[in-house]
Amino acid sequence: MALDTSVCFIKLELVNDGLEVVDEFDVALHVVRALDAIKTMIVERIERECGGSGDINTYMSDNIVVEILQIGSGGDVVDRPEDLQDTAEVQAEDDPLPSEYIDSDDVDCPVAIRELGEEVSVLAVFGFCNMLTYKDVHLLYTLPVIGVLSLITRPFINRSEIFKIAFISAIAYVYITTLDNYIFFKGGWSYVPEKMLGVIGYVPIEEYMFFVIQTVLTSLWALLCVRWSTPCLNFNYDKHSYQLIRWIPITFLAIATVVGYIIAIPGQSTFYLGCVLWWVSPVVIFMWYGAGNFFVKKIIPCSFAIVVPTLYLCWVDQLALKQNIWHINEKIMLNIIYVIEDLPLEEAFFFFISNVIVVLAGTCFDKARGMIETYTLEYPQRFSINWAFIRQMFWAFVTSEYNMLQIVTGDIKESIAIIAIASKSFTAASFLFQSGIRLDLIILYSFCRVTDDMIDNEFDVEKKKRKFELTNNFINELFHDRKSDYDVGTKPQKLNIDWTTYESELTDVEMSCFRALSRIAFYLPRKPFEELLAGYKWDIEGRLIKNEDDLLLYSTYVAGSVGALCVYVMMYRCDNDKFELVENYDYVIKKAYQMGQALQLVNIARDIVTDSETLGRCYIPTEYMDDEDEEVKILCQEKKPRSLGDKKLKKYSTRMIHLANKQQLESVDAIKCLPRETRGSVLATTDIYRGLVSAIQSSPTYPARASLSKWNKIVIGLYSLYIKSIKYVI
Numbered sequence: 109m110a111l112d113t114s115v116c117f118i119k120l121e122l123v124n125d126g127l128e129v130v131d132e133f134d135v136a137l138h139v140v141r142a143l144d145a146i147k148t149m150i151v152e153r154i155e156r157e158c159g160g161s162g163d164i165n166t167y168m169s170d171n172i173v174v175e176i177l178q179i180g181s182g183g184d185v186v187d188r189p190e191d192l193q194d195t196a197e198v199q200a201e202d203d204p205l206p207s208e209y210i211d212s213d214d215v216d217c218p219v220a221i222r223e224l225g226e227e228v229s230v231l232a233v234f235g236f237c238n239m240l241t242y243k244d245v246h247l248l249y250t251l252p253v254i255g256v257l258s259l260i261t262r263p264f265i266n267r268s269e270i271f272k273i274a275f276i277s278a279i280a281y282v283y284i285t286t287l288d289n290y291i292f293f294k295g296g297w298s299y300v301p302e303k304m305l306g307v308i309g310y311v312p313i314e315e316y317m318f319f320v321i322q323t324v325l326t327s328l329w330a331l332l333c334v335r336w337s338t339p340c341l342n343f344n345y346d347k348h349s350y351q352l353i354r355w356i357p358i359t360f361l362a363i364a365t366v367v368g369y370i371i372a373i374p375g376q377s378t379f380y381l382g383c384v385l386w387w388v389s390p391v392v393i394f395m396w397y398g399a400g401n402f403f404v405k406k407i408i409p410c411s412f413a414i415v416v417p418t419l420y421l422c423w424v425d426q427l428a429l430k431q432n433i434w435h436i437n438e439k440i441m442l443n444i445i446y447v448i449e450d451l452p453l454e455e456a457f458f459f460f461i462s463n464v465i466v467v468l469a470g471t472c473f474d475k476a477r478g479m480i481e482t483y484t485l486e487y488p489q490r491f492s493i494n495w496a497f498i499r500q501m502f503w504a505f506v507t508s509e510y511n512m513l514q515i516v517t518g519d520i521k522e523s524i525a526i527i528a529i530a531s532k533s534f535t536a537a538s539f540l541f542q543s544g545i546r547l548d549l550i551i552l553y554s555f556c557r558v559t560d561d562m563i564d565n566e567f568d569v570e571k572k573k574r575k576f577e578l579t580n581n582f583i584n585e586l587f588h589d590r591k592s593d594y595d596v597g598t599k600p601q602k603l604n605i606d607w608t609t610y611e612s613e614l615t616d617v618e619m620s621c622f623r624a625l626s627r628i629a630f631y632l633p634r635k636p637f638e639e640l641l642a643g644y645k646w647d648i649e650g651r652l653i654k655n656e657d658d659l660l661l662y663s664t665y666v667a668g669s670v671g672a673l674c675v676y677v678m679m680y681r682c683d684n685d686k687f688e689l690v691e692n693y694d695y696v697i698k699k700a701y702q703m704g705q706a707l708q709l710v711n712i713a714r715d716i717v718t719d720s721e722t723l724g725r726c727y728i729p730t731e732y733m734d735d736e737d738e739e740v741k742i743l744c745q746e747k748k749p750r751s752l753g754d755k756k757l758k759k760y761s762t763r764m765i766h767l768a769n770k771q772q773l774e775s776v777d778a779i780k781c782l783p784r785e786t787r788g789s790v791l792a793t794t795d796i797y798r799g800l801v802s803a804i805q806s807s808p809t810y811p812a813r814a815s816l817s818k819w820n821k822i823v824i825g826l827y828s829l830y831i832k833s834i835k836y837v838i
């Protein structure tokens with residue numbers, strides 16, 4: 109066995125009123141504690157000499173090996189540490205063993221012990237084998253976990269998340285550094301110098317690294333746990349319960365601060381617990397004030413975000429304690445409860461509470477961002493790393509939701525319900541975007557959906573026309589002050605829309621979608637909405653599609669326009685304000701139109717049968733048909749698409765799919781021009797939708813309404829998000 113031998117001197121003093129052993133040299137004490145043989149011998153010796161009984165805790169260490177070569181007896185003091193500094197063999201040859209020599213079965217290195225009346229001293233040469241250092245703990249147990257989490261969270265990391273993690277790490281660093289130095293200074297923790305890179309103040313360098321490492325690790329994990337819900341769904345508008353949830357925990361935390369301060373007496377068993385309580389509670393009080401209600405609404409994902417890293421870090425800590433990398437002074441702990449072997453309650457509590465702080469700090473950030481994204485009019489600053497935005501974040505954090513208009517969240521809830529029912533694919537895809545983009549895409553989707561349904565599902569032609577007129581008026585009112593087709597605003601403004609006409613003629617759900625759109629319309633251009641309406645008009649008039657130019661024009665109206673609007677959402681809501689100035693903006697918008705066309709072509713290729721059967725519509729270019737009049741009659745009047753036969757239906761759909769593929773191929777590279785954080789998600793969204801192509805083509809007959817299984821959507825989505833997108837993000 110390869111041994112890295114060292115010499116150390118251990119002094120054990122017998123305290124007069126008992127036989128307590130006081131350590132002066134921590135490292136050596138670890139050795140003593142690690143060795144049953146030494147413990148037994150010392151206790152026997154103490155009992156023989158002093159008539160008392162010793163109580164020395166024993167910790168068997170896997171990686172410290174010791175052989176006891178020499179023991180001083182009575183006044184015969186062995187005082188030659190130099191002799192022992194060489195090697196065990198030299199020591200053994202030079203000095204014949206005294207009678208008290210203890211031969212231990214399971215140790216390899218020499219130890220000499222001497223006694224000085226009431227004082228027992230141990231001179232020990234011990235060896236470390238395969239010993240972990242604090243640096244190794246990071247290299248083996250914390251940094252690889254961060255590496256894995258970074259890979260998993262890569263598509264969801266944006267400037268805002270980086271800013272959040274950096275901000276929390278900086279605060280945690282300053283805050284915990286002070287506490288840690290204080291506890292080390294008061295002797296609460298000690299460490300083995302050989303196992304550290306060095307010390308700054310009272311704290312090892314690796315410990316400073318640990319503050320940041322823990323914050324990053326827990327924040328990345330928390331991101332995976334908590335990012336899936338739209339922030340405004342976690343707002344509490346009930347003032348009474350809001351105040352209870354806010355003040356009851358704050359009262360307890362205030363008491364904990366005072367109690368912690370009182371019991372944090374250096375050298376006492378309550379010192380560690382007291383320090384943690386009085387240091388940590390005030391900061392939790394501050395965060396709970398602004399985000400406690402938000403946290404409670406997300407209690408399940410937040411708990412998961414706290415508990416998993418806490419358990420993991422406890423396990424790593426126990427490992428390090430076992431390896432004697434650091435040591436907690438038993439005198440400053442209650443010493444009653446050990447969570448698991450070697451791990452005292454206070455230590456586990458320290459990890460728990462520090463993770464609570466990290467997750468709660470993230471929640472504060474998410475709540476503030478949620479307020480800003482939901483109440484754009486009240487919080488007009490876009491994300492930017494500057495004082496104006498940070499100030500806005502602070503006000504959004506301290507503001508109680510019940511003081512804000514609840515109808516805003518009500519409208520968003522309606523929009524979420526609409527997308528959830530109408531499209532599983534878009535619902536799933538929406539979760540791939542960060543919360544602000546997700547929210548506005550959902551608002552956009554539901555507006556498009558309800559207006560499209562007004563045309564498709566309304567069988568009374570007059571009513572249909574009236575609803576179209578209302579929508580047209582609404583768009584005109586919304587964009588009346590725009591100077592050009594693609595003119596957009598950068599700051600939200602109060603709108604002068606007379607809602608009474610709409611309220612009397614639209615359903616509640618439609619009203620919600622109209623109101624929700626009106627709140628985000630300031631940064632959207634007018635033209636794509638006009639095109640969308642042109643597409644609806646096409647449908648109302650039952651206009652036929654004569655050729656591929658017509659097909660592309662119709663697709664531009666109903667879907668290209670949507671693609672362009674999606675780009676505006678992503679540009680405005682992304683976490684990079686430079687996107688206002690992107691040079692090739694026109695190019696991206698043109699390509700977004702093309703991508704929209706590609707998806708609409710897939711949609712038409714899939715829905716030949718349902719469009720005919722349910723709506724009496726035909727989007728197949730009539731130039732494809734062998735007998736135009738006959739086939740249009742079958743599809744639009746008789747509504748019997750199957751009578752065309754599978755072969756023909758497949759032929760038409762295949763031609764349209766070819767056109768879709770061409771549009772998709774020509775546009776997909778423009779994804780590179782979108783904000784980085786959205787690229788993977790856009791690719792996944794469009795790929796999931798385009799997955800319908802293989803569903804249509806793999807069916808031997810023309811399917812009624814081809815769809816993808818949930819599993820297939822997941823596989824395509826993950827592949828696009830993690831693998832295919834690499835080309836577009838680097």
Ligand SMILES: CC(C)=CCC/C(C)=C/CC/C(C)=C/CC/C(C)=C/[C@@H]1[C@@H](COP(=O)(O)OP(=O)(O)O)[C@]1(C)CC/C=C(\C)CC/C=C(\C)CCC=C(C)C
Nearest residue numbers: 531537538549553556557667671674700703707708711778
């Ligand atoms: C992730 C997410 C929530 C996205 C929302 C996108 C959005 C706002 C879609 C609107 C959909 C809609 C209802 C439009 C009305 C007209 C219509 C029916 C269009 C067809 C959509 C299909 O939806 P669905 O399957 O639910 O329709 P039916 O049940 O058949 O009635 C369309 C096929 C249009 C879809 C088009 C897009 C989502 C645009 C895609 C383009 C981009 C995201 C831009 C990419 C950018 C570059 C630079 C390439």
